[in-house]
Amino acid sequence: MTFVQLIDCRTSRFDEMNRLMDTWVEQTKGKRTATHAVVGKDRSDTSHFVEIVEFPSYEEAMRNSGLPETERIFQGMVALCDEMPTFTDLDVVRDEQLNPATSREFFERAGRAGTAELFARFADDYLDHDPANPGDLGLAAAREEYEGWRQAFDFTFRVDDQIAQGDRVCTRWTWAGKHTGEFVGIPASGQNVTMTGTTWHRFRDGLICEGWWQYDRAGLMEQLGVLGK
Incomplete structure (x- = not known):
């Protein structure tokens, strides 16, 4: 204890x-x-x-x-x-780390929840950093990108590990999906695919106000047959 x-x-x-x-x-x-x-x-x-x-x-x-x-x-x-x-x-008889719980909830709901529900704990001035995008995204664009992933894949996240320090939470995750719709010009293939990555969330007043993503996009494209093995 x-x-x-x-x-x-x-x-x-x-x-x-x-x-x-x-x-x-x-x-x-x-x-x-x-x-x-x-x-x-x-x-x-x-x-x-x-x-x-x-x-x-x-x-x-x-x-x-x-x-x-x-x-x-x-x-x-x-x-x-x-x-x-x-x-x-x-x-210690009760120990709640609220920011990690909010991050975990985001990943557990992703792929299942609608956009409004999923992004309910995000700040209006949220900023998303993803090396796959040419520039940073605001909240509206991040929600639109999420909808694009939902239309292309039936997917879920598994949270593998989390650490928290100050106002930041890092989540290491495994993503698993089935390619059911067009994705960056690739027609639906029915292929089952997986991907690993990490996401840092920064919090302000209990809301996620910034996110940094790193994930194996090249591995995903290889599984979809776009990149040679």
């Missing part, structure tokens, strides 16, 4: 504490078990800081605490605080 520790402290020497944490990160390379750390400053009290540290489990957190480097850094941290920091130990 994922474990999170909250460290609440007050200090007027945050720059020194920040350098202290940099030292700990450097000294514990290859040994620390923390997977994610965030430090926040109270907007109403600039001397109040909260650090949120995530671990794969409580046991891994205790192993991390047992490192001699951690103990030394803790003593240095206490010396820099205006008062004794407090610790809150939390077992």
